[in-house]
Amino acid sequence: xxxxxxxxxxxxxxxxxxxxxxxxxxxxxxxxxxxxxxxxxxxxxxxxxxxxxxxxxxxxxxxxxxxxxxxxxxxxxxxxxxxxxxxxxxxxxxxxxxxxxxxxxxxxxxxxxxxxxxxxxxxxxxxxxxxxxxxxxxxxxxxxxxxxxxxxxxxxxxxxxxxxxxxxxxxxxxxxxxxxxxxxxxxxxxxxxxxxxxxxxxxxxxxxxxxxxxxxxxxxxxxxxxxxxxxxxxxxxx
Amino acid sequence: xxxxxxxxxxxxxxxxxxxxxxxxxxxxxxxxxxxxxxxxxxxxxxxxxxxxxxxxxxxxxxxxxxxxxxxxxxxxxxxxxxxxxxxxxxxxxxxxxxxxxxxxxxxxxxxxxxxx
Amino acid sequence: xxxxxxxxxxxxxxxxxxxxxxxxxxxxxxxxxxxxxxxxxxxxxxxxxxxxxxxxxxxxxxxxxxxxxxxxxxxxxxxxxxxxxxxxxxxxxx
Numbered sequence: 001x002x003x004x005x006x007x008x009x010x011x012x013x014x015x016x017x018x019x020x021x022x023x024x025x026x027x028x029x030x031x032x033x034x035x036x037x038x039x040x041x042x043x044x045x046x047x048x049x050x051x052x053x054x055x056x057x058x059x060x061x062x063x064x065x066x067x068x069x070x071x072x073x074x075x076x077x078x079x080x081x082x083x084x085x086x087x088x089x090x091x092x093x094x095x096x097x098x099x100x101x102x103x104x105x106x107x108x109x110x111x112x113x114x115x116x117x118x119x120x121x122x123x124x125x126x127x128x129x130x131x132x133x134x135x136x137x138x139x140x141x142x143x144x145x146x147x148x149x150x151x152x153x154x155x156x157x158x159x160x161x162x163x164x165x166x167x168x169x170x171x172x173x174x175x176x177x178x179x180x181x182x183x184x185x186x187x188x189x190x191x192x193x194x195x196x197x198x199x200x201x202x203x204x205x206x207x208x209x210x211x212x213x214x215x216x217x218x219x220x221x222x223x224x225x226x227x228x229x230x231x232x233x234x235x236x237x238x
Numbered sequence: 239x240x241x242x243x244x245x246x247x248x249x250x251x252x253x254x255x256x257x258x259x260x261x262x263x264x265x266x267x268x269x270x271x272x273x274x275x276x277x278x279x280x281x282x283x284x285x286x287x288x289x290x291x292x293x294x295x296x297x298x299x300x301x302x303x304x305x306x307x308x309x310x311x312x313x314x315x316x317x318x319x320x321x322x323x324x325x326x327x328x329x330x331x332x333x334x335x336x337x338x339x340x341x342x343x344x345x346x347x348x349x350x351x352x353x354x
Numbered sequence: 355x356x357x358x359x360x361x362x363x364x365x366x367x368x369x370x371x372x373x374x375x376x377x378x379x380x381x382x383x384x385x386x387x388x389x390x391x392x393x394x395x396x397x398x399x400x401x402x403x404x405x406x407x408x409x410x411x412x413x414x415x416x417x418x419x420x421x422x423x424x425x426x427x428x429x430x431x432x433x434x435x436x437x438x439x440x441x442x443x444x445x446x447x448x
Contacts, residue, residue, distance in 0.1 A: 010261045018254045022240050025250070025283075030243035031291030035309045038288075042296065042304040054296035054307065055407045058314040070318045077325035084332040120410070128297065128406035132321045136414040143422055201299070220321060224419060227328045231426040244359075245399065248366035252373055252392070259377040265435045267382050267427060271389050274420060275373050278396045281412070285403050295404045313405045320411050324420050331427040338431040 050190045050197070051125035051206045059130065060212045064185040067212075068170060071219055075167065078223040087235040098148040106148040113141035121217030125206035131213040135220025142225040146232055154229055159222045166218045173208060173215070245286035252279025266334045266344045270327065277323050281316045288312035362402065369395035380435045382428050390421035 028034075035042075041062060042054055051057040059067055097103070120127075121134030145152050177186030189195050190207025199205045242250075252275055259272025288309035294302050296310040334344065341349050369392055376388030393416025400409040 007262055010258060014254045014258055014261075017257070018250055019240075021250050021253070022242055022246070025246045026240045026242050028287060030246060030286065031289055033290050035290075038309040038311045039304070041310060042298070042307055045304075046298060052298050053407070054298065054310040055313045055317065058310050059317060063314065067318065070322055073322055074325050077322075077329045080329045081332045084329070084336055126297075128295070129410055130317070130407060132317055133407070133410040133414050136321065136411065136419060140414060140418050143419065223325070227325065228419075228422065228426075231328065231332070231423055231430075234430060244362050244366050245403065248369055248399070251370050252396075255370070255373045255377055263377070263435075265382070267424070267431065268377070268385065268435055271376060271382075271385050271424070274389055274424075275376065275392055278392055278412075278416065281408070282396055282399060285400055285405050285408060288405075289403045293404065295406050297406075308404045313408050316405075316408050317411055320408070320415050324415050324423065327420060328423045331423060335427055335430050344431055 046200055049187065049207055049209065050200055051209050052201055053125055053128065053130075055128075056124050056130050056209060056213070060124075060209045060216075061187055061207070064174070064212065067216070068174070068185070071167070071170065071216060074220065074223050075163075078226050081227050081230050085230050085233075089236055090233040091236045092150065092153070092232065093234045093236070094150040097150055103148045106144045110141055110145060113144065114138060117141065117217065117221065121213045122210055123203065124213040125209040126201065126203070131216030132220055134213075134217040136224060138217070138221035139224035139228065142221075143228055146228060154225050156229075159226060162218060163222045163226075166215045166222075169215050170212065170219075173211060177208075243286065245282065245289075249279045249283035249286060252276065252282065255279075264345050264347055266337065266346060267331075269346075270330055270334065273330075274323075274327055277319075281319060284312045284316050358402075362399075365395050365398055365402075369399070382433055382435060383425065385435075386421050386424040386428065389424065390417045393417045393420065 041058055045051060045054045045057045049057040049061045051061070098106070117134045117137035119134075120129035120137060121131045124130030124134070142154060174185040177188050178184045180186060180188040180192055187207040189211070195207070196202075196205035203210075256272040256274070256276025256279060259275070260269050263269055263272065288311065290308045293306050293308050296307040296313065298304065298307065337349060338344055341352050343349065343352075372388050372391040372395065376385045376392060379385045379388060393412055397409045397412035397416065400406075400412055
């Protein structure tokens with residue numbers, strides 16, 4: 001009885017809250033132009049950053065410092081998972097081998113998944129995508145390997161070194177901007193070197209956006225693969 | 239009666255369903271599933287606020303000028319929020335795993351009773 | 355009502371139904387799959403709202419990695435929501 005009472009009380013409260021939210025959003029017209037700073041970005045994105053995809057330009061160029069903070073949050077969350085699930089001796093405890101469809105498909109598909117992820121984050125300034133979905137695609141490839149083979153583990157040493165190097169690379173790119181242009185994460189490739197100015201819409205343009213997005217893609221891929229590795233392994237007792 | 243768009247309705251419904259799971263359910267993993275659904279709802283709400291009808295995606299190619307694209311800022315916000323969301327969800331799940339190893343249950347009331 | 359808005363209504367309805375099922379199912383494995391379905395339909399909605407970047411991210415993360423992380427956690431804890439009902443049976447038990 002108590003649970004039914006509690007449940008109906010919660011539903012009534014939620015309906016009141018939902019009515020309030022809906023009333024608030026009735027004043028926000030759907031599908032109408034209410035851009036303020038977005039219009040400025042759209043007008044100037046080609047001249048100021050060299051990117052065609054405005055979302056990428058906002059993430060990496062205009063708000064690059066925020067993205068550095070978000071990559072830091074990702075790193076801390078991944079480290080937190082590793083620290084919370086730390087055991088003296090951890091091993092994979094899976095018993096059943098993947099079926100023949102899964103193992104054969106993984107064996108042939110894995111390189112293509114990696115190539116597709118790299119394609120997504122290298123072409124982030126031209127097509128939809130970028131470092132975050134590209135890194136997630138790479139992590140999905142490693143998830144496939146983990147599910148298909150019961151003894152597979154990621155190369156831990158290489159992944160740790162790669163994580164550290166790409167994290168440092170982001171800060172170093174920002175510091176070079178500080179040295180050349182006077183502020184952190186200044187787009188030196190586009191603003192100072194003018195590289196690819198008459199090449200907008202092709203791969204070699206966009207200033208440091210492909211560089212930063214390659215860094216972010218490798219970072220996200222290695223962090224998410226590390227999270228999968230930490231979650232899948234269990235403690236073994238002799 | 240309030241008239242809102244179907245996207246607003248769906249997003250607000252997802253937020254309320256997630257909040258219901260967080261309020262009523264006692265299982266920790268069920269509460270985390272509710273939080274995850276809530277996060278999807280908030281992302282959908284932000285994206286639908288930035289939509290402008292009749293315009294295309296903010297990728298300025300041939301035929302898509304600066305005045306024919308939707309607002310890029312909510313999309314940039316949500317793009318990073320999704321990735322951060324899965325990392326923090328994984329961290330919350332590892333806390334739940336540790337609680338299960340320590341107390342042998344996932345019921346929050348039971349955990350509260352065993353601790354006190 | 356033209357056909358595009360029909361599709362919008364149908365997808366929003368399926369999304370809300372799968373969210374309710376994900377919250378109400380006692381089997382946590384089924385609930386995790388329901389949550390992944392919510393993410394998948396949300397990514398279709400993102401695509402229809404002209405946000406292809408977000409749609410790609412949501413499809414890769416919400417539908418694959420998030421569900422996988424939940425399934426690993428369920429494997430290391432227990433599968434059913436309440437402890438007295440823990441016997442294999444009809445998976446749609448409420």
